[in-house]
Amino acid sequence: MKKKEGFRRFEREARPWLFASLSLLTILLVVVFPIGHTVYLSFTNMGIYNYYDYSLIGFGNYLDAFSLGSASFLRSLGITILWTALNMALQLVIAYVLAVLLNSPHLRLRKLYKALLMIPWAMPGYVSILLWKNGMFNGQFGYLSKIFSLLGVDVDFLSNDIMAFLSCTVVNLWLALPFMIMIIDGALQSVNRELFESAELDGCNAIKKHLFVAIPSIVPIVSPAVLITLFTTFKQFDIVNLMTISPVGTGAHIETVIVYAYQQAFITGNYGYSGAVATLIFLLVVLSTVFFDPSFRKKGAKHGSR
Amino acid sequence: MKKHVAIAMAGLLAVAGLSSCGSDDGGSLVIWHDKTDAVVEVLRKAIEEKLPGEKVEFVKRDSMTDQLKLVGNDPSSCPDMYIFAHDKIGLFATIGILEQLDGLVDPSSYEESVPLALDAMEYQGVNYGVPLYYETTLFLYNRDLVGDKDPSLPSLPKTSEELYSYMKEYTDGRRYGFVEQHSTPYYASAWINGWGGKILHDDGTPGLNDQAVVDSIEYHRKFVDYMPRTSADYATVNTLFLEESADMVIGGPWMIPSALEAGIDIGVAPMPTLPNGKPLSPYSGVQGIQALKIKCRDPERRARIKAVMECFVDPEVQGELALVSGCAPALLDAYEVDGVRDNAIVKAIEEQAATAIPMPSRPEMDIMWSELGYLLTDVNMNGAGVRETADKYQEEALRLIAQMQ
Numbered sequence: 001m002k003k004k005e006g007f008r009r010f011e012r013e014a015r016p017w018l019f020a021s022l023s024l025l026t027i028l029l030v031v032v033f034p035i036g037h038t039v040y041l042s043f044t045n046m047g048i049y050n051y052y053d054y055s056l057i058g059f060g061n062y063l064d065a066f067s068l069g070s071a072s073f074l075r076s077l078g079i080t081i082l083w084t085a086l087n088m089a090l091q092l093v094i095a096y097v098l099a100v101l102l103n104s105p106h107l108r109l110r111k112l113y114k115a116l117l118m119i120p121w122a123m124p125g126y127v128s129i130l131l132w133k134n135g136m137f138n139g140q141f142g143y144l145s146k147i148f149s150l151l152g153v154d155v156d157f158l159s160n161d162i163m164a165f166l167s168c169t170v171v172n173l174w175l176a177l178p179f180m181i182m183i184i185d186g187a188l189q190s191v192n193r194e195l196f197e198s199a200e201l202d203g204c205n206a207i208k209k210h211l212f213v214a215i216p217s218i219v220p221i222v223s224p225a226v227l228i229t230l231f232t233t234f235k236q237f238d239i240v241n242l243m244t245i246s247p248v249g250t251g252a253h254i255e256t257v258i259v260y261a262y263q264q265a266f267i268t269g270n271y272g273y274s275g276a277v278a279t280l281i282f283l284l285v286v287l288s289t290v291f292f293d294p295s296f297r298k299k300g301a302k303h304g305s306r
Numbered sequence: 307m308k309k310h311v312a313i314a315m316a317g318l319l320a321v322a323g324l325s326s327c328g329s330d331d332g333g334s335l336v337i338w339h340d341k342t343d344a345v346v347e348v349l350r351k352a353i354e355e356k357l358p359g360e361k362v363e364f365v366k367r368d369s370m371t372d373q374l375k376l377v378g379n380d381p382s383s384c385p386d387m388y389i390f391a392h393d394k395i396g397l398f399a400t401i402g403i404l405e406q407l408d409g410l411v412d413p414s415s416y417e418e419s420v421p422l423a424l425d426a427m428e429y430q431g432v433n434y435g436v437p438l439y440y441e442t443t444l445f446l447y448n449r450d451l452v453g454d455k456d457p458s459l460p461s462l463p464k465t466s467e468e469l470y471s472y473m474k475e476y477t478d479g480r481r482y483g484f485v486e487q488h489s490t491p492y493y494a495s496a497w498i499n500g501w502g503g504k505i506l507h508d509d510g511t512p513g514l515n516d517q518a519v520v521d522s523i524e525y526h527r528k529f530v531d532y533m534p535r536t537s538a539d540y541a542t543v544n545t546l547f548l549e550e551s552a553d554m555v556i557g558g559p560w561m562i563p564s565a566l567e568a569g570i571d572i573g574v575a576p577m578p579t580l581p582n583g584k585p586l587s588p589y590s591g592v593q594g595i596q597a598l599k600i601k602c603r604d605p606e607r608r609a610r611i612k613a614v615m616e617c618f619v620d621p622e623v624q625g626e627l628a629l630v631s632g633c634a635p636a637l638l639d640a641y642e643v644d645g646v647r648d649n650a651i652v653k654a655i656e657e658q659a660a661t662a663i664p665m666p667s668r669p670e671m672d673i674m675w676s677e678l679g680y681l682l683t684d685v686n687m688n689g690a691g692v693r694e695t696a697d698k699y700q701e702e703a704l705r706l707i708a709q710m711q
Contacts, residue, residue, distance in 0.1 A: 048397060048669045049400060051401035052379060064709070138541075138542060139536035140534045141545065159535075159687040159688060248487065248540070249679045250536070251489070268673050269672065270709055270710060
C-alpha cells in the first residue's frame, strides 16, 4: 500500500518533468550547449592554424580582449553602449510623442497615420537598410546627398565615424519606432481617463499630466517591450554591418561588439578570441537583464517569506 | 498542447538527425558549389556523357567557406568535392581538409592549362585542385564616348598619366572620365601589384607599409580626386557606367551582360601602364574543383571522385563553362573550341591573364583584405596620410596574424 502511494507521488511529481523533458532537451541542445561550447572555446587557442588540435590556454583570450589595440574590444564596447543609450533615449521620446499625438482627441485619419507608421515594420530589415544606404546616403545618387548638394553642402554620410554613427541611428529609428509606437499607443489607451480629469482638477498643466499621470501609468505595460528593444539595439548587427562594412567598407570605424566578434571569428578565423568576446557579451547581457528586468528585482518582495 | 509541441519537436529532431546521415549512403557523390544553374547544367551533362550511371548530386551553398570549415572533417555531412574560387585553398589546406591532387588525378591530363590557373591551385608546393575557368577584372570603355569608333572622339588612354589627363579634362558634375571601386582592396590591388608592391609576402608577412605599396597608394590617390570619392561600391560604378556617365571603368566580366543589355557599345582595352612601364596588374580568381580528404580514404570512392574530376578536364566542357559563366577556360585546348576562340570576353580575359596574378590563398589574406580596406578608405575617403596610416594598419595586421598562429 505504502509502496503504491510512493509510486503515485513519484508519478505526480515526475509527470510535469516528463512532459517537459523533450522541450527541455531541445532547449539544452539548441541553447545551452552552444553557449557552453562557446565558453569552452574561449579558453582555447582554436584558430585557423589550430583548427582541430587546439588546446586550453587559460585566460589568454580574455586578457587580449582587455588590452588596447587600434580596433580593440573595449572601443567597440564603448561604441555599443553609446549606440544603445542614444537609440533607446531617442526611440522612447519620439515614440511617446508620436503616440500621444496619435491619441489626440480630435485627430482625423488616425487609422491612416497608424498604418503609415507601421510600414517600416512590414518591410524586411535587410531591404530597408540597403534602401537607406543606396537610396538615401549614396554620395552619387542618394536622395539626401542630392538635397544637401543642391543646398551647396557636401555631406559624407557614411565615410566618417560621427556621420556614419548618426546615419545608422536614423536607420535604426526608422526600423524600430513602429514597434515602440504601437506599444506606447496601446498602453496610453489603457490609461484611465478619470485620472487625467482629477489631475486637471488638482491644477496639473499638460506637461505635468504627462510626467505624473500618463508616464507612470504606462511604465509597467511598456517595460517588457523596452527591455526587448534594449537587447535588440545592443546586439544590432545588420545595420552597422550593411551600412559601413559589407560588402565594401565605407571608411567609418563604428564596429559594435557584435560586429567585432563576428569579424574576429569569420575574418581573422580567431575562434578562441571570438569566443571570449562572445562570452563577455553574454555575461553583459545576463547582468543587464538582472539589473533592468523588474521581475528579477521584485522577486524578493513577492516571496518575502523565503 | 505542450505535449503536442514536444512530440512535434521530437519529430523534427528525429528528421533532422536522419537527414544529416543521408549523404553517407555510399550512393551519390556530392559536389558543393556556388555557381549558376547554367554552369551546373554543363557539369551534369559532362558526367552523364562520360560516366553514364554515376550518380552525382550538385548542392548549392551560399556560405561555402563557413560550411566547409564546419563540416570539412565530418564524413557524414561533408561533400566529396566542391567547386569554388581558389583563394580559400590555403585556408582549407591549413585546417587540413583537402586531398592532394598528386596521386589522385594524373597531372598530364590538366597540366596544359593557363599557367595562372595552375599556380592558383597550388599552395606551399602542393597541388590541391583541377582548374576549370578563371576571371580577371577588365578595363572597359564606352565606345560611344571614347576610342577610335569615331574620329571626333577622344582617343583611349594607354598610360595612367594619359588616363589622368583624360579624367581631368572630361570629369565634371555629371560625367566621369574613369571610375573604379577605388577603395575596395580587390580593385585597388591592380595598382599596387602593377607598382611591384605586395600586400602579403609569400612567407605570410604583411607588406602594407612597404615602400612600393605606400608609393602606389599615394600615386593612386590623385585619381580618386576625379572619381566619386565617398561612394565607390559596385552599385555606384555599375550604375554610372550603365547610365553612360562614366567613359571608362575597371570592372569584372560580370558587368558586361548588363551593359550590353542597356545598349552600351562596350569595348575592352588593355590595362593602362603605370609610370614604371608596367600595366595595372589585377588579381585573378580561378574556379577549380577540389576533393575532401576524408572522402578519399575509401579506395572505391576515391576512384569515383578521380573519375568525376577528370571528366571536367576536357576542352569542350571547359570551353562551354567559360561561355556560360562569362570567364575564360583553364585548359589551353579549350581556346580552340568553336565559339570560344572568337568570344570577345574570353579573348579579353585571356589577354589580361599575362599580367594578372592569382589572389594569394594564404589564410592571412583574409586579414590583409580587411586591413587594406581600412587603409584605402582612410586614405581615399577621409584624407589620412598614406605613410602613417599604412604603418598603423601594418602593425594591426602583424598583431592579428600573430594572434592567428
